[in-house]
Amino acid sequence: MRIFPLMGAVAAGLVVTTAEIVGQANLNGAGATFPNPIYTKWFDGYAKRTGVKINYQSISSGGGIRQFTQGTVDFGASDGPMTDTQIAAVQGNVAHIPTVLGAVVLTYNLPGAGTAKLKLDGPTIVDIFLGKITKWNDSRLAALNPGIKLPASDLLVVRRSDGSGTTYVFVDYLAKVSAEWRSRVGVNTAVNWPVGLGGKGNEGVTQQVKQLEGSIGYVELVYALANKLSYASVINPAGKPVDPTLEAVTAAAASAKLPATTDFRVSITNAPGAQAYPIASFTWLLVKADNGDATKGKQLKDFLVWMVGAEAQKMAADLGYAPLPGDVSGLVTERIKALKVAGRVT
Amino acid sequence: MAGPESRRVDIAPVSAPLTGRNPGDLLFKSVLTLAAVAVPLLLGFLVYELYLGSELAIDRFGLAFVRTSTWDPVAEEFGAWPLIFGTLLSATIALAIAVPLSLGVAIYLTEFSPNWLRQPVSFVIELLAAIPSVVYGLWGIFVLIPFLRTTVFKFLHAKLGFLPIFSGPVYGNSMLAAGIILAIMVMPYIMSVSREVLLAVPASQREAALGLGATRWEAAWTAVVPYARSGIVGAVILGLGRALGETMAVTMLIGNRHEVAASLLAPGYTMAAVIANEFTEAASDIHYAALTYVALVLFGVTVIVNAGARLLIWRVSRGQVEGGRGV
Numbered sequence: 001m002r003i004f005p006l007m008g009a010v011a012a013g014l015v016v017t018t019a020e021i022v023g024q025a026n027l028n029g030a031g032a033t034f035p036n037p038i039y040t041k042w043f044d045g046y047a048k049r050t051g052v053k054i055n056y057q058s059i060s061s062g063g064g065i066r067q068f069t070q071g072t073v074d075f076g077a078s079d080g081p082m083t084d085t086q087i088a089a090v091q092g093n094v095a096h097i098p099t100v101l102g103a104v105v106l107t108y109n110l111p112g113a114g115t116a117k118l119k120l121d122g123p124t125i126v127d128i129f130l131g132k133i134t135k136w137n138d139s140r141l142a143a144l145n146p147g148i149k150l151p152a153s154d155l156l157v158v159r160r161s162d163g164s165g166t167t168y169v170f171v172d173y174l175a176k177v178s179a180e181w182r183s184r185v186g187v188n189t190a191v192n193w194p195v196g197l198g199g200k201g202n203e204g205v206t207q208q209v210k211q212l213e214g215s216i217g218y219v220e221l222v223y224a225l226a227n228k229l230s231y232a233s234v235i236n237p238a239g240k241p242v243d244p245t246l247e248a249v250t251a252a253a254a255s256a257k258l259p260a261t262t263d264f265r266v267s268i269t270n271a272p273g274a275q276a277y278p279i280a281s282f283t284w285l286l287v288k289a290d291n292g293d294a295t296k297g298k299q300l301k302d303f304l305v306w307m308v309g310a311e312a313q314k315m316a317a318d319l320g321y322a323p324l325p326g327d328v329s330g331l332v333t334e335r336i337k338a339l340k341v342a343g344r345v346t
Numbered sequence: 347m348a349g350p351e352s353r354r355v356d357i358a359p360v361s362a363p364l365t366g367r368n369p370g371d372l373l374f375k376s377v378l379t380l381a382a383v384a385v386p387l388l389l390g391f392l393v394y395e396l397y398l399g400s401e402l403a404i405d406r407f408g409l410a411f412v413r414t415s416t417w418d419p420v421a422e423e424f425g426a427w428p429l430i431f432g433t434l435l436s437a438t439i440a441l442a443i444a445v446p447l448s449l450g451v452a453i454y455l456t457e458f459s460p461n462w463l464r465q466p467v468s469f470v471i472e473l474l475a476a477i478p479s480v481v482y483g484l485w486g487i488f489v490l491i492p493f494l495r496t497t498v499f500k501f502l503h504a505k506l507g508f509l510p511i512f513s514g515p516v517y518g519n520s521m522l523a524a525g526i527i528l529a530i531m532v533m534p535y536i537m538s539v540s541r542e543v544l545l546a547v548p549a550s551q552r553e554a555a556l557g558l559g560a561t562r563w564e565a566a567w568t569a570v571v572p573y574a575r576s577g578i579v580g581a582v583i584l585g586l587g588r589a590l591g592e593t594m595a596v597t598m599l600i601g602n603r604h605e606v607a608a609s610l611l612a613p614g615y616t617m618a619a620v621i622a623n624e625f626t627e628a629a630s631d632i633h634y635a636a637l638t639y640v641a642l643v644l645f646g647v648t649v650i651v652n653a654g655a656r657l658l659i660w661r662v663s664r665g666q667v668e669g670g671r672g673v
Contacts, residue, residue, distance in 0.1 A: 060626045062626065162624060192419065196603070197602070197603065197613050198602025211518070
């Protein structure tokens with residue numbers, strides 16, 4: 001009996017703390033893991049400036065879409081846009097707001113190459129991942145990389161085993177450069193890989209590639225930069241080999257030339273610009289086009305305006321995310337201003 | 347006289363509830379009954395939920411699900427045969443390595459080892475059971491796989507590569523690597539249970555065998571081990587159950603490829619691993635349902651394997667009685 005009061009006190013304490021946490025967060029969101037570091041930084045910085053607290057759970061893009069559809073969060077986040085069917089499930093009440101840009105790089109383990117950077121083009125990447133190129137000294141690889149001594153060893157493919165926005169962007173690119181990829185494998189967050197070893201998460205793929213001599217895999221640019229991986233430059237549609245830098249990724253979005261009426265659900269892989277890195281993509285916040293909750297709608301709108309502004313985009317670049325190019329952020333700002341709150345544009 | 351009488355008075359209230367209906371007793375009984383009923387209920391509920399979750403996939407793929415091999419989230423075609431194959435094969439490899447090893451250790455510790463060595467060795471082996479599986483996975487990636495790839499796998503590939511089971515490129519992550527890590531993980535279970543069972547064999551068994559002129563080896567092998575047979579089979583089953591369900595370490599080492607490969611050096615996949623990998627990002631309903639269906643199949647496989655094991659224990663222990671009669 002004597003312990004009951006104590007337990008009661010502890011329980012009451014827990015209730016209070018939980019209530020405090022819930023009571024303090026003004027907005028709740030969930031979704032993509034890839035932009036989680038910058039979102040966390042943004043939400044934290046925004047709370048310090050305005051007092052509006054935003055809670056974000058980095059679960060997965062698919063989870064973000066699911067929770068947004070079920071209405072359990074105020075906004076979702078995804079590396080891949082919602083499909084028409086998914087949009088129909090929320091009666092079209094969704095706006096895709098691009099936040100930053102991501103890119104996928106090809107990382108490899110080829111000690112013989114030294115510091116020389118491997119060059120790849122679309123068709124070669126497709127054939128590597130279709131299992132048609134199986135040796136490093138393949139004539140097509142040799143033709144693209146005249147200065148590099150390529151070994152006669154097996155070319156070991158590493159790809160993701162879990163569903164991922166990273167995979168979506170990568171296979172979207174492959175499907176654009178190859179009709180065979182489009183018909184045989186297709187585009188999704190998870191696909192039926194013709195070859196290769198599956199690693200879980202960017203870190204899983206990285207680990208495999210680091211250890212396995214003669215391997216090649218794909219990971220997020222931010223991840224590759226943070227872990228100082230060696231990655232290939234990719235020959236873009238303009239015929240130029242481009243390194244995956246933040247500028248090249250932003251250039252991809254700039255060269256996509258979005259029309260003024262865009263809903264931003266666009267793929268910017270294989271973008272035409274001469275400086276554009278071809279395996280790039282937007283990542284989106286999913287918000288209600290018309291938010292029935294006037295307070296939350298207003299708060300979210302204010303945050304979004306700040307997010308596309310210069311200060312927040314600069315924070316993104318500091319963390320290794322490619323910021324939105326000027327004309328795109330202009331379009332996004334227009335879209336944010338047109339968001340309705342309780343049926344009206346405020 | 348006064349003493350015994352007062353003692354009887356003392357006893358009376360204690361013995362009374364045993365025959366009467368004491369409310370406390372009734373409460374105790376119903377709580378226990380509830381606890382006993384809760385477990386099968388929970389199991390039934392679990393199966394029901396799994397069935398509900400996988401209904402879409404069951405309708406679309408039916409029983410052919412367990413023998414088709416395509417796993418294509420884009421075309422929305424799913425088949426679980428490579429997963430079932432991988433689960434059974436990796437567990438088999440694990441047992442093939444772990445059973446002789448752990449039995450050897452258990453027999454050594456009970457029959458041959460000097461006294462001072464027993465406690466430390468069994469303590470260390472049991473400690474293996476306390477390591478979280480993700481730690482095994484990391485150790486596997488950083489230590490075991492690089493080691494295997496540069497030594498064992500390289501050797502097997504170079505010398506025995508003409509055999510289909512050692513052919514193909516050496517990735518490191520493979521069915522064999524997963525089997526080896528599983529072997530290490532199930533060893534402590536098999537070892538400690540069989541050690542306990544061997545310790546429980548009456549000393550008279552050993553003494554009788556030795557008295558008949560058997561060597562220590564013969565005594566252990568002909569008198570002690572057969573006596574403990576059913577217990578040892580039970581220990582192996584415990585290890586098997588663990589090997590079938592292990593998720594994290596296997597996911598990290600098996601290579602995650604939906605394919606039935608002849609080569610043990612090729613990547614494979616297991617049912618538990620695919621669920622761990624794909625559940626969070628299963629965007630379409632049918633993909634989600636297919637994964638739940640995999641869980642249902644895994645449940646079914648576990649039930650079948652365990653039932654088979656029970657049968658085995660039953661037959662082994664019956665054989666033991668007959669054998670005993672023979673002696």
